[in-house]
Amino acid sequence: DQQVKQNSPSLSVQEGRISILNCDYTNSMFDYFLWYKKYPAEGPTFLISISSIKDKNEDGRFTVFLNKSAKHLSLHIVPSQPGDSAVYFCAATGTASKLTFGTGTRLQVTL
């Protein structure tokens, strides 16, 4: 049972445009959500997070939106750059100090 789902396995966006990556979750006990970025042959690295008490968190070109009623979050990257091409994982955590990850979305930013 996949508690964190990323329904789009891949996304292609032109450089300079907005990239929107989506994530859905089913476990209402999750209270913190994170996005990780992964380049080939490297481990995932933390990108941005949001607490369930907020609906938006912004860090430079990256913004995460949380809709608790819909159990949905999204990551917006504006403007997209070629270096943003990577696999993005959505993750969630509740009371235990461990993360549940989604299936990942491969973002390709084209010139």
Added chain:
Amino acid sequence: DAEITQSPRHKITETGRQVTLACHQTWNHNNMFWYRQDLGHGLRLIHYSYGVHDTNKGEVSDGYSVSRSNTEDLPLTLESAASSQTSVYFCASSESRVETGELFFGEGSRLTVL
């Protein structure tokens, strides 16, 4: 600089053999985790530990074991390797606050079981 290292980075083995993947971190973190990454499944938790002599099963623990005899190391053992265990394995560690992104991953170990 503190870091987390995995070895070997690549391994090919045969069905039925025992395999151990090493994970070593120098942050003195209490929490350590093993994940596997597979296409269509993302990152799935295999085992985790919150401290020395503590181990817990994750969502895909069958066929795997871990032991935590010190703070720095959490080796992952495949008792009898199966082709379904062909995957990329990631070790990670954190102090306590995974909520703020303080979960650090190693570079991964690619295991192929023939």
